[in-house]
Structures are given as structure tokens and as C-alpha cells.
Amino acid sequence: MLQELYQEVILDHSKSPRNSGVIDEPSHQAEGFNPFCGDQVKVMLIVDEGLIQEIRFSGQGCAISQASASMMTQAVKGHTVAEARDIFKTFHKAVTEDDEPDIDVLNELASLCGVKAYPSRIKCATLAWHAMEEALENHA
Amino acid sequence: MLQELYQEVILDHSKSPRNSGVIDEPSHQAEGFNPFCGDQVKVMLIVDEGLIQEIRFSGQGCAISQASASMMTQAVKGHTVAEARDIFKTFHKAVTEDDEPDIDVLNELASLCGVKAYPSRIKCATLAWHAMEEALENHA
């Protein structure tokens, strides 16, 4: 049954994460820490006129947290800040609540819903997202 | 059976304690505290050439601690410091160990042996003695 948690698309993102690396002069950035396992992720963005022009992440973590960060960058890039927040809301619901996930919004991200069955892994799936949210509140 | 703990002689000493009061210029003094019940006693002495010339005590406490202080002053007054310490040793044994008390040394003090059956009261019986011992180590 762990095949359901570790779907192909997740393994693919965790092995070859998209948008990984650093942005030299981000307009927004924040770090996320999971003090219990030591996972850590840094999310950097360039936001211009409310639009996420560029987003990258760096850091270490398990397959779930890396894949989630990678998919997140793809999901929010080119969207407005408000849209990005909405996507996080939908995603957060999908990995914590029992309702059917909203596939139209989530696309690939829906593959992470498997963590629901592994409560201690939910934090892995949301780590980068919380960092993004914090980054959008702060400035660089 | 509490008649055995509170013998006549104890009640007498606790109601009319001997040598209670203060010495204005003691050569030695110390305070004893029982932090658990709040009992407190101050022992003052005038020691001259190794002899306990004068001893008084003040403070508050239960019948056992008052009687013990009162009898103590009578027992050690006029004795040398070394003798006073020996009397304490004999008394301490008598109220904590199971052997027959040494009546010759203890006299009236033997009446306090009843505390052995009430372990939480042993501290009451020895409070003033510990203060005297401390006083003899310090100076005024």
C-alpha cells in the first residue's frame, strides 16, 4: 500500500525537483523548519505587481517534502499572490480533510493526498507551502 | 497510648519551660528551624573556659520541642562543652535507636524516648539540640 503514498509522479519530482536552486535577488523569501526531523526548505520568490514571476526552493528533506516543494513551484508560478494562497488552501484541505480533492485546481498535487493515511507525514507535504506563505507575508 | 508520649514530666516542662528567655550577651548562639512545621528555637549560651555557665532558649514549638529544649538546658548547664556533646549523642541514640536508653545520663530526658514510636516527631525532640550543637561550633 506504500505504492499509493509514493506514486510515480512523486518519486519523479523528488528525484528531479523542478525549480530547485536559488534566486540571487528575491523579492520575498522565507525558511521552513521541521524541528522534529530536521527537514528544512528555503523558498525564494520574485513577485512583481502581485504576480509570482519566479519561484525557487532549496533545502533538504524526504521524498514527500521535496516532491511537494517541486510541484508547488510549478503550481503557483505565473499566478497572482492571491491565487497562490488559494491553491495552498485547496491543497491543505486535500491533505488533511476527508473530502474529495479538487483535481482541477490541484492537478499533479493531488498525488500527495496519500499522506492523509500517514499523519506524521502531513507536515512533510506542507513544509514548503508554509514557507511560501510566510515569504509572501514578509519581504526579502 | 498517647499518654506514653505525653508523660507528666513532658507536659510540665512544656507548660513551664526552664531557662526560657534570652541572654543579652551570649558567647555562643544559633537558631534551629524545622522548615516543615515552622517550629523555631534559638539557643544562647555563655561558655567560659570550656564550661557552659549559662544557657537559655526562646522560640515556638510543640510540647515535645519545648519540653526537650527545657530539659536540655537543665541537662547541660554546668557541664563542659565536650560533656554536653556526649549527652546529645546519648539522647540522640535514645530517641532514634531501639536499645535501652542510658537512664543514668539522661534522667528526665529519658521521658522523651516515646517519640521513637512517632517518627515524624523525632525532629521536634532534637530541634533544640541541633541548635545547641551549631551554636557551640559558631561563636556569638
Place this chain on the structure above:
Amino acid sequence: MSLPSSIRCQFPALQQEVNGRPLVYLDSAATSQKPQRVIDAVSNFYETSCANVNRGAYELGRRSTNLYEGARTLLQEFIGAEHSEEIIFTKGCTEAINLAANSWSAEYLEYEDVILVSEMEHHANIVPWQMAAERHGARVIPIPVTFDCEIDLDQFESLLREEPVKMVAVKHICNATGTINPIEQIATMAKEAGSAVMIDGAQGLAHQRVSVKDLPIDFYAMASHKAYGPMGIGALYGKREVLRELPPYQGGGDMIRAVSFEDTTYRKPPGRFEAGTQNPADAAGFAEALRFISEVGVEALHQHETEIRIAAEKMLQDAGADIVGSPKEKAGIISFVLPRIHPHDFSTFSDQLGAAIRTGHHCCMPLMSSLGLPGTARVSLAAYNSIEDLNVLIEAIESARRIFA
């Protein structure tokens, strides 16, 4: 009595004899006895869920984390706190006050500032403030207590006017006299004068309902073991805005965000204040105790204890005892003195008859000296007591009087 006598059957320790007589436990303000369900909750933790919390990579860890965080939420609801992160688990009420005194003072206390502490406080709500005052060059000033054993509100008001008061530390219920302090009024006065407020709730938790979100207080300190729960755990409630600003207290695992030799950063509250391995075993027991109290009802407990207290005061007075203090609002605690019989002597008489009472200064030395008493004998009541328990005490008074009169 308003509570069924069957409640007593739930307490295994009360089913025994002591010195050949049925145990009569009248020292619940020191520590309450525990119902079987609380004892079982602790054993059950060890038998089924024993693991560290917050490390939930395996099933037992998830169970212990759920029990621990569940206890936090339960306590939050029980005392009417707005957020679960306002509840910090400690090893007891004393540690809760030390934590607050330490972290709050580090952030706010300055040279010559004043901390007002009532004269009736337990040493646990005096000494930590004295220590903090010494570290920061501040002053601890007592709020006088009236002859009735109430906080003197007039004097409190003038102390607030004259001094630059930064902290007011007052107990909810007095463990020595039973006085229920008007904490809302005191806190409101303190806040108007710009002071922070610590309420020592050690005796409050199982005896008076509180809704901390409606009180203008910063801290409320609690102990599980005085509220039918296990020893080894307590809690500090702190308002969210207050806790957020405070530095940590103890350092270690679980309270950090990241550690390095260059720069260590800390978690948000409550984690920041909970260093080291947590105690989910006793948290589970504490939670079960809160469920027990809720099922019986805090109001029903207070009424039950009040009925016994009033009858007991009369019996004691008839037997020649002087009751110490006559506050308008009073919990199920009676301090008394017997003419010509020292409390410590009396306790030996009651012990002989199987009755457990407390004698001494009840960790309230300043109160005792302000009352001019060497100590008192104290009866403190809980769910399992009945007025029959007092008969033994009267018997003890009579037997002591035969010797001392």
C-alpha cells in the same frame, strides 16, 4: 451532601485502614487522592502508548502525541482559554510560576520596578518573584491582608497608585485559610494601573470555575496533583500575545527550531517553553482527572465542599477550636487553632485515629507571622469527604484536651 457517597468508592486509597482505623483523608489541599480511572489512565499509557511525543514516525509515537496534545486541548477548554498554544505543560504549579517569573522578568522587569505580592501567598508565589527581583534590581512589596484573611483592597489600591507596579501576583484560593480572592476585581485594578497579573491557581482548578479568556490576567498557574490528577505535571496558562514575546526558560530538545554553535533559534509557544522529553503519561492522567471533575461538575464540588465546611466549622467551634479567618468567599478549607494545644501535637492525636490533616505554616510563613500564629491545623475537603469524616477530628480534639487541658 450534594454528591453521592458512592464517589468515595472510586478512590482506592480511601479503602484502607490506618492505625487500625478507616483512613479519613482531610489534606486534599496538599494533594488530592486519585480516582481509579486516573491511576488507570497513567498505567494504560505505559501499557499501550509509551513513546516520546512529537516524534511520531511510528504508531506509538502518534498515540502518545495525541494523548499529550489532547490533554492540552482539554485543559484549554476546561479553563476557558482561547488557544491551545496558551497552555504550557510544566512539572507542577511551582515550576509554572518560576517559568513565568523568569521569562517575563527577563523581558520586562527593570531596576526599581515593583512587584506586588499578597501577604497570603504561598511560598511558590513569593520566592520566584524575590529571586527575579534580585536579578533585576526590582522590589517585592507585600499587599496586606485583613484580620478576616482577605486581601486588603484599599491598601492594594493605594499601593497601585504610589508605585510603578509591573506585576501583581495573587493566589486564586488560599491554601491556608480557604479565602477565595476576587481575582477579577484585583486583576482589573492591576491592569488599570498598567501592571501584569499572575494568578496562582493551584487551589483553584478543582474548586472554582474559571474562564481565563474573560479575565484580564497574563498568567494562571496550575497543578494536576491537587485536582485529582497525577503528580509530576502542572501547567501555566499565558495569554498568547504575552507568551509570544517571552524568551525561553529551560534549554534543550523539543524547544528549539535549530541549534548550532553560532546561532540557536527557538520554537513558537508553547513548544519554546517545554524543553526536554515531555510527560505524556501524566498528561494522560491529568486529562482523565479533568474529565472526572467535569462529570461531577465544579459547581457541585464547590457546593458539596461548602456544605461540609459550614457544618464542620460549627462542630470545631463547639469543640473549642478557633477558626482562622472569616473571608466572605471561602472554599472547602478550614484552618483552626486549639487553645493550649500546639497544632503539631494535635496532628499526632488525629493521626492515631486515622485522620490525615495538615499542621504548620502551610508554606505561608508571611501570612502566619502577620496573623501572629506559629501555625494552624488545617482541614481541606474534596469530592470524597463527608461530614462523618469530621467526627474523628472532634474525637481527636477531645482526646488531646484530656492530656493538655
Place this chain on the structure above:
Amino acid sequence: MSLPSSIRCQFPALQQEVNGRPLVYLDSAATSQKPQRVIDAVSNFYETSCANVNRGAYELGRRSTNLYEGARTLLQEFIGAEHSEEIIFTKGCTEAINLAANSWSAEYLEYEDVILVSEMEHHANIVPWQMAAERHGARVIPIPVTFDCEIDLDQFESLLREEPVKMVAVKHICNATGTINPIEQIATMAKEAGSAVMIDGAQGLAHQRVSVKDLPIDFYAMASHKAYGPMGIGALYGKREVLRELPPYQGGGDMIRAVSFEDTTYRKPPGRFEAGTQNPADAAGFAEALRFISEVGVEALHQHETEIRIAAEKMLQDAGADIVGSPKEKAGIISFVLPRIHPHDFSTFSDQLGAAIRTGHHCCMPLMSSLGLPGTARVSLAAYNSIEDLNVLIEAIESARRIFA
């Protein structure tokens, strides 16, 4: 194995299934499971002897005081301390270190003084020293660790020479790698340089015999819950001459001699350091755990754990795992990493098969960064483990490899 497999039957938590598989508990360095007799000792306290200690005016109070002080004497003998007053009960090892760091620093630490802390320390033996250093303007300098995960004694020696070192803080056994540090040699070197010594014995108590009176150390810190005992209690050993000079840590009841608003005085050690209601319930359980260990024998435990460890290391290596560290002296703890499989992912595979292992930084972030690892998977052994327990782990590795390879 050198220990009979019947030992396992004494641990009720190990008689259950998890995720449809028998529970295999391999996280004893986090917290050990408790034998029934320890669980019963705690329940039994509540059922027969529940009262506060040191207030023994009645029978239950005497029982609880005897249990509490009996536990102190037992621990004194267990670790070979000269005097029972050298044992201070705390809520855990973290609090023990905080107490020492706080009180010792208040007395001795000065501006620019140096505290040497090994790079392999648990956060509990780093952060309290960082906090103390910040309060007093002192510096915390790491003692490097070799690639084998041993304290680098050459570098330690030169650090001792160059700096005015006041404190050396080192763990007895490393919870992350199993390294048994040569504490006698380290302490002797530290003492020659005029430094005080804190040994973090959290992982030592149940795994290596100590005789603290023969060690040139000032402090040894311990936790009950890692040594088959209940949570919520631990202890600090401190040499008598050292403790006598130190100011109190927390303030409250039981630690005072007399309290007044003019002048508060404190008890002698250990009372001075034990503020608030004591925890005789868990002290009784702690004592029972020490009896359990003594009956099995610390040496027999170490041998049993070593046999399993050596076999397990081979099995893990054969399955493709890299073992972290190869210290000469090693306890029953194995940290390993799996190529291409993050420890956190791996733990979900082992959990599915009923095995409880720990993954992450093990509260040793500085060690992890010096090793260049994000974390490890850790197996830690105790009396109830057998080599069969490791089969499940190998099964988990294979199943994880099928997905991640």
C-alpha cells in the same frame, strides 16, 4: 543472547500488534518501555501511599516520604555516590542540566570564560550552556568530533591549553551514534586544566556502570524514563562540596528554611534545589526500575545489547546501509543511512511493518551538520530486544528499495 527471552514478557507494551504486525520496539534511546513492576510501583503509590512528602504528620505522609527518600538512597548507591544529599530529583535529564547550568553559572561563570561542549552533545547539553553563557558574557566553544564519531582528544587538549576553561560538558553515551566516551579521561584532563565537569548521563544510567565518587566530575545528569522508569522524573548528581556553594534554582515550597518579605533563607542541599511538591509517585517507579536493572545487571545488559548490535550492524550493512560512526567503545545504538532513501521516508516503511525506529537529527543538530548528514535512521536496543527484531528492519529496507531504487 545472554539475557533470557522471558524478560520481554515483563513488558506489557510489547505484547501488542501495530499495523497488524507484532510491535518491534527499537527506540529505547528515546524512551525505554517499562516492565510491569515499574508500572505497578507507580499505581501502588497512588493506591496506598498518596500524600506529600516531608510533611509526615500522618501515616500516608510517612509512607510517601520513605518511598521518596528510599529512592534517593537507592539511586545514590546505584551510581556510587558518597552521600544521599548529592542526589537532587528533577523532572528529567534536561532539567537536571538546566539546574546545574543555572546555579553553577550564577556562582562561578564570568565574562569571557569558556565552556567547552562537545560537538556530539544533545541539545539538552548545549542550549542551557549557551543560555548561561549569554547571561554572563561567557563563550561556548565546541570540542570537535572525529569522523569515527569520537571526541577528538588532541583537539580537546589544545582547547584546554589555550582557553581559560571553566566548564567541560560532555555526554557519557551518545544517543545518536552509540559512542561511549572516555569520561574518566576527559574529566581528568578537564580537572587538570582547572575546569568543572558536567557529564550528561541520560544514555548512561541503564547501560554502563558508573561510580561517580571515583570520577573527577562535578555533575552527572540522569533521566528515569530512559532507564525502564516512569516519565516525569530524573536526577542530578552533584558533588557535595560543589552543591553546598550553589544558590537555588527554582523558588517555592520545600526548598526554603524561612520566608519573609525582608529575608528568605534556603535549606541545605538537596532540599534547596527541590522546589515545590515532590514527585514520590514517579520516584517509587524510578526506584523499582533501578531494582530491575540491578537484578538483570548492567554488565549483562551491555553484553546483551552489544551482541545484538554487532549482529545487526552486519545485517544492515549486508542490506546496503552505511553505519554512521565507528567508535572504539560503543553502546547498543546504531545510526545508519540508506543510499537514495531519506531516513524519514524509510521510517514510514518500518512503521508499516510494526517496527518503531527513530529518524532525524536525534536532537544533535551540530553533530549532524559536522557529519554532513540531514539525519539518520537509528536503532537503539534494550533488555527486551532480540536479533529477530532486526529481521523486520531488513524487510523494511527491501520494501523501501523496491520503490526508491
